[in-house]
Amino acid sequence: xxxxxxxILPMFVSFVIALIVCIQITIADMALRSAVGESTKVxxxxxxxxxxxxxxxxxxxxxxxxxxxxxxxxxAQADEFIESVEAFIPDPVAVLIDWMRRMGSKAxxxxxxxxDRVLKEAMKPVVYNFANPEILKKDRFHVTGxxxxxxxxxxxxxxxxxxxxxxxxxxxxxxxxxxxxxxxxERVWLGA
Numbered sequence: 802x803x804x805x806x807x808x809i810l811p812m813f814v815s816f817v818i819a820l821i822v823c824i825q826i827t828i829a830d831m832a833l834r835s836a837v838g839e840s841t842k843v844x845x846x847x848x849x850x851x852x853x854x855x856x857x858x859x860x861x862x863x864x865x866x867x868x869x870x871x872x873x874x875x876x877a878q879a880d881e882f883i884e885s886v887e888a889f890i891p892d893p894v895a896v897l898i899d900w901m902r903r904m905g906s907k908a909x910x911x912x913x914x915x916x917d918r919v920l921k922e923a924m925k926p927v928v929y930n931f932a933n934p935e936i937l938k939k940d941r942f943h944v945t946g947x948x949x950x951x952x953x954x955x956x957x958x959x960x961x962x963x964x965x966x967x968x969x970x971x972x973x974x975x976x977x978x979x980x981x982x983x984x985x986x987e988r989v990w991l992g993a
Contacts, residue, residue, distance in 0.1 A: 961986035
């Protein structure tokens with residue numbers, strides 16, 4: 802009888818632990834889905850005041866926005882001009898100009914990436930506010946994607962979040978982390 806128990810008991814305990822872990826994963830998955838979905842719904846329903854503020858700011862700051870667009874247009878024209886006369890420029894100067902162009906595009910890409918990181922970090926407390934802190938721990942919760950509405954274009958009037966939660970598997974002799982991912986996208990309400 803002791804021999805039978807020694808053979809069966811480890812399998813039974815492993816089955817019970819696996820069942821408990823599956824239930825914990827399901828609870829964490831539902832909590833993550835709820836946090837992402839509810840935060841998206843609440844922000845989508847309350848986007849109308851933000852859209853009105855954007856309209857007022859764009860009307861008041863019209864010249865500033867026009868100046869920024871003019872600067873971007875001039876930079877694009879300068880690139881086109883350099884490409885058209887590049888054959889007539891001496892090789893050392895052409896190498897320098899090419900390096901400057903690459904650094905400019907790299908700097909623009911780095912600025913976009915930095916702005917994206919800042920936006921994700923700024924939205925993390927907003928989305929986590931809708932999470933159950935007893936189930937989802939803040940240090941394992943990450944916002945990995947943010948979709949903001951384009952108030953100028955009617956086709957892009959959606960808001961959404963994508964979040965991840967790192968779930969450490971509490972199984973003996975098995976050290977892995979499971980990443981749960983959820984995404985929610987909602988049409989914003991901008992009035993009639």
